[in-house]
Amino acid sequence: MHCWKTINVQKQYGHDRIFLLSTIIVISVFSVFYIVLNIFKEAPLSDHLFPLFLMVFFMIYPAHKLLHFMPLFSYRKSLRFSIEKQYSFLPVLSMRIHEPILKSRYVFALLVPFILLNLVLVIGAIMFPSFRHYFSILxxxxxxxxxxDLLYVKHLIHSPKTALIEETDKGFEILVPSSNQ
Structure with a gap:
């Protein structure tokens, strides 16, 4: 095996740029989704369940991380979990796998939270139009x-199909068999 490419999105894009892009995505998704919902659903808005909304808001991040773990369950002995602090107060859950994993499995693990949680939130907004503002924010x-996750998927899509992904301190290494040079 040899390293075909090393990917470190944080280093490549920079923390500030990623934060700015993420903020733009949040504002854009909220604006478009909320407007589309309001075009098709004309129910009055309700703030009845605001405490539940706050609880769900704070549970989205751990649920997102848990959904990353589910497709990698068979690798659980090679997974290491840690909590790091960002800005000296914001806990960030980190999960690292310490053995190479098939590219297809890794891409699937990256996409599962995006697909499942977003699908649940869209369906919730449609089924409970009085709370569409909460679902739009979530x-x-x-x-x-x-x-x-999507930036990593973007880079991994262009790698060889038979590649293995390994996490290192430098980022993600895309490993290919030596015979595929």
């Missing part, structure tokens, strides 16, 4: 969280 927030 969807926008989750799409902003998914930016880094």
């Amino acid at each position: 969807l926008a927030y989750h799409c902003g969280l998914c930016l880094i």
